[in-house]
Amino acid sequence: MKSELPWLDPADPPDSFPDTRRALQDPDGLLAIGGDLSVARLLAAYRRGIFPWYCDDQPILWWSPDPRAVLFPGDLRVSRSLRRRLRRNEFSASVDQDFAGVIAACAEDRDRPGTWITGDMRRAYLDLHHHGSAHSIEVWHDGRLAGGLYGVNIGAVFFGESMFTRRTDASKVALVRLVKLCRELGIELIDCQLASAHLASLGARQVRRGEFETRLRILTALPPPRSWRRPPANSDEWVDFARADREP
Numbered sequence: 001m002k003s004e005l006p007w008l009d010p011a012d013p014p015d016s017f018p019d020t021r022r023a024l025q026d027p028d029g030l031l032a033i034g035g036d037l038s039v040a041r042l043l044a045a046y047r048r049g050i051f052p053w054y055c056d057d058q059p060i061l062w063w064s065p066d067p068r069a070v071l072f073p074g075d076l077r078v079s080r081s082l083r084r085r086l087r088r089n090e091f092s093a094s095v096d097q098d099f100a101g102v103i104a105a106c107a108e109d110r111d112r113p114g115t116w117i118t119g120d121m122r123r124a125y126l127d128l129h130h131h132g133s134a135h136s137i138e139v140w141h142d143g144r145l146a147g148g149l150y151g152v153n154i155g156a157v158f159f160g161e162s163m164f165t166r167r168t169d170a171s172k173v174a175l176v177r178l179v180k181l182c183r184e185l186g187i188e189l190i191d192c193q194l195a196s197a198h199l200a201s202l203g204a205r206q207v208r209r210g211e212f213e214t215r216l217r218i219l220t221a222l223p224p225p226r227s228w229r230r231p232p233a234n235s236d237e238w239v240d241f242a243r244a245d246r247e248p
Helices: 039-047 080-087 099-108 119-131 170-185 197-201 209-219
Strands: 030-034 061-063 068-071 092-095 134-141 144-154 157-165 189-193 205-207
Touching: 039 119, 039 144, 068 209, 080 170, 092 170, 099 119, 099 134, 099 144, 099 157, 119 134, 119 144, 134 170, 144 170, 157 170, 157 209, 170 189, 189 209, 205 209
Parallel strands: 157 189
Antiparallel strands: 030 061, 068 189, 068 205, 092 134, 134 144, 144 157
């Protein structure tokens, strides 16, 4: 790996990433090693469709997979079973009310690929949150954090990082709330990074890296939303905007 991939020095300019076409095919998308997790470097990486993903015993690894999993807010698919759960009003949702709690819960959920969050990663995204670039959706049940997600917003793109659930469908509820919010804020693209059957069932699709990067150049150049702040909402307040599956 060391002989094939460029190493980034923490002193290098934040945007000194190699051309994403140099990313490995196996493992898919591995692009570079090293650098740091400063706010400036993370924002430069996301603008180019690059994200960090590594474990505690590894150096920082930077990725740009091809194809890329994305969700266009208008494509969200909500099954009838999830719609029924939403209408039962079991959950409430908030925005940026407990970012630290969401990222801590995501870090604890280590059984699923892509959710290992090192201590350095947690601190880095907390810095991004304080910078105003990282946001969380919290889902509550009986006053307790039941699920949620967090990610990074640049322009009209939300780069999803991780989600967790402690009650059935709580992470899906968080995604529904995120999509509703994206529509309100004018966010046109949600980056899901890596494809999965779970994401596909919710309407995510795969696009080639070139198409993804073209969209990023346009959408990340747009002005960011003025504010992510929203009052807490019950789930029955925002279920009807989503398209239901055509179930028999």
